[in-house]
Amino acid sequence: MTRLIVAIDTPDMDRAAELARATDGHVDAIKLGLEFCYARGFDAVAELARDRQLFLDLKLHDIPNTVAGGLRSLAPLAPALVTIHAAGGRAMIGRAREALEQSCVGRERPRLIAVTVLTSLDGHALHEIGVEGTPEEQVLRLGALALDAGADGLVCSPAELPALRRTFGAEPVLVVPGIRPEGADHGDQARVMTPRAAADAGADWIVVGRPITGSADPGDAARRIRAELTA
Numbered sequence: 001m002t003r004l005i006v007a008i009d010t011p012d013m014d015r016a017a018e019l020a021r022a023t024d025g026h027v028d029a030i031k032l033g034l035e036f037c038y039a040r041g042f043d044a045v046a047e048l049a050r051d052r053q054l055f056l057d058l059k060l061h062d063i064p065n066t067v068a069g070g071l072r073s074l075a076p077l078a079p080a081l082v083t084i085h086a087a088g089g090r091a092m093i094g095r096a097r098e099a100l101e102q103s104c105v106g107r108e109r110p111r112l113i114a115v116t117v118l119t120s121l122d123g124h125a126l127h128e129i130g131v132e133g134t135p136e137e138q139v140l141r142l143g144a145l146a147l148d149a150g151a152d153g154l155v156c157s158p159a160e161l162p163a164l165r166r167t168f169g170a171e172p173v174l175v176v177p178g179i180r181p182e183g184a185d186h187g188d189q190a191r192v193m194t195p196r197a198a199a200d201a202g203a204d205w206i207v208v209g210r211p212i213t214g215s216a217d218p219g220d221a222a223r224r225i226r227a228e229l230t231a
């Protein structure tokens with residue numbers, strides 16, 4: 001069963017609280033990331049995440065010691081899912097896993113999710129940053145490294161889901177942004193699919209921001225996406 005995360009990308013606490021309340025009961029978790037955390041800080045994260053599942057999407061990418069320390073500092077927020085960049089490499093991912101395990105003795109550990117290739121990048125953009133091959137090849141390469149180094153799952157676009165499931169099976173937690181209901185504006189997302197197509201291709205979680213938060217009725221937009229997932 002594919003679960004739905006609403007991405008609450010706003011610097012405004014009242015707006016974030018309004019979006020969280022409007023989508024309560026229609027989504028399985030809220031995502032808070034750079035925009036909200038930098039503007040409002042982590043007390044506000046804790047307040048919004050009370051009684052909600054949290055996807056803390058800060059995409060940590062630094063030397064191993066710094067990422068491990070960052071995750072130890074974030075652990076009290078008890079997110080269900082937390083992100084790092086797979087491109088940080090084996091040692092960084094291994095230390096990240098270790099830090100979470102040590103910080104969460106006796107309670108549930110956040111799942112460590114490694115971002116492979118941002119869903120805003122297409123093949124051309126990847127080549128510009130020096131990556132040869134297709135987005136799918138790069139996702140599989142970074143995915144293999146991240147899972148071997150200790151990540152519980154990956155962020156990928158819906159387009160790579162079939163290849164990831166064929167290669168790594170059912171176990172990795174696959175978290176999938178780049179979701180657009182039929183006819184919705186793609187914005188800055190390059191590798192997109194509909195909620196239903198992503199669910200059929202094996203997403204564990206889909207992450208949807210603007211198609212919900214930019215709607216006149218965010219609760220109803222989330223409800224419709226959830227209905228598409230379960231149809």
Ligand SMILES: O=c1ccn([C@@H]2O[C@H](COP(=O)(O)O)[C@@H](O)[C@H]2O)c(=O)[nH]1
Nearest residue numbers: 007117118119155177178207208209210
């Ligand atoms: O590769 C990635 C990793 C994370 N995201 C995040 O997902 C949401 C998507 O928002 P939309 O408004 O539905 O485009 C956003 O918070 C991103 O930071 C991603 O899009 N791609």
